[in-house]
Amino acid sequence: MTAIRATNLTKSYGRTVAVSDLSFDVEPGRVTGFLGPNGAGKSTTMRMILGLDRPSGGSVLVDGRPYAQLRRPLCKIGALLDARAVHGGRSARNHLLAIAQSNGIAAGRVDEVLDLVGLREVAGRRIGGFSLGMSQRLGIAAALIGDPEILLFDEPVNGLDPDGILWIRTLMRKLAAEGRAVFVSSHLMSEMAQTADHLVVIGKGRLIADTSVDEFIGRSSQGYIRVRSPRLAEVADLVKVGELHPDHLRVTGVTALEIGTMTARAGLPLEELTFVQPSLEAAYMELTKDSLEYSS
Template sequence: MIEAVGLTKRYGDKTAVYNLSFQVRPGAVTGFLGPNGSGKSTTMRMILGLDNPTAGRVTIGGYPYRRLPNAPRQVGALLDAKAVHGGRSARNHLLSLAQLSGIPARRVDEVLGVVGLHEVARRRSKGFSLGMGQRLGIAAALLGDPQVLLFDEPVNGLDPEGILWVRNLMKSLAAEGRTVFVSSHLMSEMALTADHLIVIGRGQLLADMSVTAFISANSADFARVRTPDTEPQQREKLSAAITEAGGHVLPEQDGALRVTGLPLPRISDIAHDSDVRLWELSPHQASLEEAYMRMTQGAVDYRSTVDQKEGLQQPLPPGAQPPVPVPGQGQPGWYAPPPAPPGGQPFAPPQGAPARAPAGPYGAPGAPGAAPGAPAPNPYAQPAPQAPQGPPPAVPPAAAPASAPPAAADLTKPEDAR
C-alpha cells in the first residue's frame, strides 16, 4: 500500500504539491488524475524517492522507498519510456536492470513475451516507435515481479490493440492483489480501467473516491423525454404537468425535454395521467470526462483564448470569388499559352510562325478578331484585373522574341503539362 501524509514539495517560491494525503490500496486500479501542472509527476517522483518532500512523508508498505530492501523487486515503475540507452537492444537493456537487482536472466525473456517484444528483443531501442518504447518501459516495471506498480501515461503512443492489452494487464495485476497506481489524461480509458480515483489540482487533493461516486458527486443526472414532434401541444402539456409535480424542465435543441428532480417511473406516471404519448424516456448519466471537467474547471492553469484574428476577414458575398493575381498579366509583352489538349504536347509558338491566330484549346480556332500573333483566350483563366480604358497593346510578330519567355519555356516540359 502507498500512503502519503501531508506531502508538500516546493521549488523555490513555487509550490508544486501542498499538504497532500491519500492512500493507494492493493487489489484495485487507482487512477491518478489532474490537469497539466497539477503535481502528478512530482508526487510520483516523491513516492519513488527521486525527489525529497519539503514536508510530510510518503511510504510504501510502511517504509520510504529508499529504505525498502531490494526496492526494484518490490516496486516497479514507468515514468519515462524514453529513459533507455538507444544503443542497447531491448533484451540487453532489461538484462542490465536484472543484473543490478539480482533478478534471474530468464525473467528477461518472460517479460519480453508478456509485452510482445520477443521478436524484436535484439533490435536497438533507438529504432523503436513510441508504442514499442512504452512496451519496453512496462516490461522494465514488471521485471522484478513487484507487488506495487506505478505507471505514468502507460498507453501513450499505443494503438487500440495495445491500449486494450494495457487495460487488461492493469486489471489482472490488481486482481492478483497488487497495488496499481496509474496516471493518465485519457478519461475514457480511466473510466474503463480504474476502480478508484485520486484527483488533484494545483498540488492539492480534490477527490479521493470510487469512479461511480466521483461521477455521481460531480454531475447532474437527468431524464431525456421526447413527445411526438407533430404534436407540440403535448410537449407543452407534459412540461406543465412535470413542473406542477416538482420537477424541472429544460428544452433541448432537438425538441426533447431535459427533466431533473423526478425519477423515471414518476415521469412515466405523469405522462400517462396527462394522456401524453412518449417517444423517448431515457436516463442520462454524465461520463467521467464530464464529471472531471466540472471538478477541475477551477484548477486549470492553461486555457485557450479567442483567436485575435477573428472578425478581421469579412465573408465574401455569395457567388463571389477573389481574383487570382497573375504576375505580369496585362503588361506589354506578357504571354500565357493556352492549355494543352489531352494527351498532346503543350503549346509552344515555333520560331518564324506565320502571323495568324493559333488554334485554341482542343484544336478550336482562335478568337475572331484577335490581333495577329496574339494567343487564343483561355476559357479556364481567372478574369484579369480591370485595365485603363483603351485598346489592349498588341505584340507585333516582328517583336516576338526569338525564344519563348521563361514562363512559356517551363510549360513546354512534359512533366509540367501533367
Template structure:
C-alpha cells in the first residue's frame, strides 16, 4: 500500500503540493487525475524518493522508498519513458537493471515478451518511437514482479492496440492483488480502467473516492425527453421549481427534437407529464461521463486555460 500523509512540496514561494493525504490500496487501479501543473508528477516523485518533501510523508507499506532493501522487487514505476541510455539495446537496459537489483536474467526475456518487444530486444533504445519507449519503460517497471506499480501517463504514444493492451494489463495486475497507481489525462481510459480516483488541483486534494461516486457528484446528469408537445411540456416541468412544490431547482432546455431536464428525476418527469395529460415518446435518464464530472469539479483548479473562441 502507498500511504501519503500531509505531503507538501515547496519551491521557494511556490507550493507545488499542499498537504495531500490519500492511500493507494492493493487489488485496485487508482487513477490520479488533475489539470496540468496540479502536482501529480511531483507527488509521484516524492513517493519514489526522487524529490524530498517539505513536509509530510510518503510510505510504501510503512517504509520510505529510499529505505527499501530491494526496491524493484517492491515497487515498479514508469515516470519518463525516454529516461534510458540511448546507446543500449532494450535487452541490455533491462539486464543492467536486473543485475543491479538481484533479479534473474531470465526475467528480462519474460518482460520483453509481455510488452511485445522481443523482436526489437537488440535494437538501440535511442531509436525507439515514443510508443516503443513506453513499452520498454513498462517492461522495466514489471522487471522485479513488484507488488506496487506507478505509471505516469503510460498510454502516451501508444496506438489503439497498445492502449487496449495497457488497460488490460493494469486491470490484470490489480486483479492479482497488486496496487496500481496511474496518472492520465485521458478520461475515457480512466473510466474504463480505474476503480478509485484521487483528484488534485493546485496541489490540493479535490476528491478521493470511487469512480461511480465521483461521477455522481456532477450536476450534469439530466433526463432526455421526447414528446409531441415539447413547448407545453417544458412549461409544465419548469413551471413551479419541482414536483409538488418541493423547491428543487429544475432547468429545462430544448435541444432539437427533445428536452433536457436537470433537477428532476425520470419518474418525476413522467408523473408531471401524466398529470398534465401529455404523452411521452422517450424518457431516458442520462448519467454524466467521467470527463464531464472531472471538468466540472476541477474548473476552478486549472493553472493553464485557453481563451474561448
C-alpha cells in the first residue's frame, strides 16, 4: 500500500495560499526527497500529513487513513519537524520515555534508539543544554522509537557535522532498504543527490515534478556533450551547433552517436566524446527559478 497519498491538497491562510491542489505519493522501499524554495509549502504539507494543520481542501492519507485515525501513530509514522520543540528541562531519556509511554511502547526501546543515534552517554543530561546537532539526533530517536513503517524528516542534517551527515544519510538508505518509506525535505542538493531515489518538487505551493532523480536531472537543459579532438576547429565547423572552448567543444541538440558518425565520415579523429550530465543542484535551480519567493 502507498505509505503517504496526498490528493488535491490545499491550504490557505486567509488570502495566502500556502499549498495549492497538490497531489503525490510516497512509496515504501525508497527515499523520497521533498524539495522546493523557501516558502514553497513544504513544512505546511508535512504538518498536514501529521494532522497538525487541517487542509482547506483535498486530503492526505497515511497508510490509507487520516493521521488522526491511526490507533498507535508512532508505530506507523515517525517524524522530525522541529528538533528544538522539546521540554528543555527533561533529560533525553525521560523525553523519549514519555513519548514511548504515550503510544504503549516498551521502555526498553528508549535505550535502543539512544544507542542508534549515539546519545547513550548523554541520556541523563537536560535537553536544554544540547547543541543543535545533538537535538537533531534526539529528534531522530523520537521518530524511530515506534519502529515505524514510515519516516518523515524535515531538514534532518541541520546542525550535524560531516560525520553526522554521513550517519543520517546511511541511516535513511538503510531504512528504505528495509522496506520503509522515507520522506525527507532538504535544501542540500548534494545530500539529496546521494540519498534520494525519487523527488517531489514544489514551488509556490504547486507541484513542479514528481519523478526519479535521474529523470529530474534529465529534464534540465544544462546537459551537453563534450568533444575533444586534435582538429577541434574543423569538428566545430562540421557540427555547427557547438560552443567552442580552447580545449573542447560543448555540443547540445545533437546526440553523441550523430557526432561520432559525422566526424568518422569526415575523417576527423576524436579524443573524447562524453555526455556531461548537470548536477542535481543545477537542474533544481533551473527548474525552480520561476518559483522563488525571494531572489537576488
